[in-house]
Amino acid sequence: MNVALGVGGGIAAYKAAELARLLMEHGHSVQVVMTRAAQEFVRPLTFAALTGRKVITGLFPGENAADTLDSATEHIRVAQESALLVVAPATADLLAKFAHGIADDFLTTMYLAFTGPVVLAPAMNSNMWRHEATQRNLDTLRGRGHIVVEPEEGPLACGMVGPGRLADPARIAEAVNTAIARTRDLEGECVLVTAGPTQEPLDPVRFISNRSSGKMGYAIAAAALARGARVILVSGPVHLTPPAGAELIRVETAAEMRRAVLERLPEATIVVKAAAVADYYLAQVPSQKRKKSAARWSLELDPTPDILAELGQIKGDRLLVGFAAETENLVAEARRKLQAKNCDMLVANRVEEAFGADDNEITLVLRTGEVIELPRASKRELADKIFDYLLQLRLSLHAAR
Ligand SMILES: Cc1cc2nc3c(=O)[nH]c(=O)nc-3n(C[C@H](O)[C@H](O)[C@H](O)COP(=O)(O)O)c2cc1C
Numbered sequence: 001m002n003v004a005l006g007v008g009g010g011i012a013a014y015k016a017a018e019l020a021r022l023l024m025e026h027g028h029s030v031q032v033v034m035t036r037a038a039q040e041f042v043r044p045l046t047f048a049a050l051t052g053r054k055v056i057t058g059l060f061p062g063e064n065a066a067d068t069l070d071s072a073t074e075h076i077r078v079a080q081e082s083a084l085l086v087v088a089p090a091t092a093d094l095l096a097k098f099a100h101g102i103a104d105d106f107l108t109t110m111y112l113a114f115t116g117p118v119v120l121a122p123a124m125n126s127n128m129w130r131h132e133a134t135q136r137n138l139d140t141l142r143g144r145g146h147i148v149v150e151p152e153e154g155p156l157a158c159g160m161v162g163p164g165r166l167a168d169p170a171r172i173a174e175a176v177n178t179a180i181a182r183t184r185d186l187e188g189e190c191v192l193v194t195a196g197p198t199q200e201p202l203d204p205v206r207f208i209s210n211r212s213s214g215k216m217g218y219a220i221a222a223a224a225l226a227r228g229a230r231v232i233l234v235s236g237p238v239h240l241t242p243p244a245g246a247e248l249i250r251v252e253t254a255a256e257m258r259r260a261v262l263e264r265l266p267e268a269t270i271v272v273k274a275a276a277v278a279d280y281y282l283a284q285v286p287s288q289k290r291k292k293s294a295a296r297w298s299l300e301l302d303p304t305p306d307i308l309a310e311l312g313q314i315k316g317d318r319l320l321v322g323f324a325a326e327t328e329n330l331v332a333e334a335r336r337k338l339q340a341k342n343c344d345m346l347v348a349n350r351v352e353e354a355f356g357a358d359d360n361e362i363t364l365v366l367r368t369g370e371v372i373e374l375p376r377a378s379k380r381e382l383a384d385k386i387f388d389y390l391l392q393l394r395l396s397l398h399a400a401r
Pocket of ligand 1: 007008009010011012035036038091093094123124
């Protein structure tokens, strides 16, 4: 694989040489891009000798000492030809620029032009690491699906002891290989995802709904797209930007969601039902707005169709993933639901944790009986984990046949 290795201006820049060597050892060809600050710490020659390639040191021809740019739009070419971008050390400055889309040198411009997986290995002084600005930038970058290889704790060059040491290059190389393995592993799949709440009208202006934000479903759609799948996203009303490349079908009610899902089911190879579909609806919706009066308004609600159970009946070879948001007996409830609805995986989360937040703590219950607890992480990271386990599950289900 062509791997672009971005080197930022930190003391740990010298350790990036070891990373370049490891990546070469794993069979990758490595294009090193150094920031101007990085060149204050290590000379490009070190990387050129290790990788056997010219090192890119600037965006404009004059900035490249050895005339390393082959064309004026080299940053776009490198972005297109690289399978993965790894940045080590990722300085606080680079994290901020990536998070905010600032493109003022080769590496930051190339980052914006790059559409593949990104692995970031930060290294900095502990206070810089803990700073709210840095942590917020990291949240943004994790939310984009980038893998952050956490720095280690220990004595730092500045004399402090704490978090901020660049992770061991072997750990960074391992993260690169994991990310590469994920890149096209959903190619040929069509993932049908439902997301968000539904709204069930009570009259022309009122409705009942729930607190679902749609973030988990949208993260699943984004992860599937990044891994090469075609994605059909059936979404209830949410305030989110759909991931580029997803085919978006907007619905409001449970009945509309059911119709859309059943219509598109034949195309799908994987169905992920992350939507929080209303359980009850008002069958006879008055055509006029109900006027406010002193009298009590009693509503009799009917159950909505159980889309997940219906899918379980007709799913065939497709992988079916359901979600359970519970307030108690999480795993037992998830197990019961998995069996009752004939799902392959049930993602269980606590109501109070799940709704609206950018991160979550989830438990996966698999058809094989396995229960996997995933520690708190961004919904986008969890989405990738869900697909990792789902693909493994498919292999073990096939092997068991
Ligand atoms: C001796 C020295 C060591 C530094 N080490 C780090 C570091 O480990 N991490 C970091 O984020 N910034 C570090 N900096 C600050 C960066 O070099 C500075 O923010 C620079 O603008 C980063 O540029 P770049 O992000 O384009 O590489 C260091 C600066 C000096 C002078």
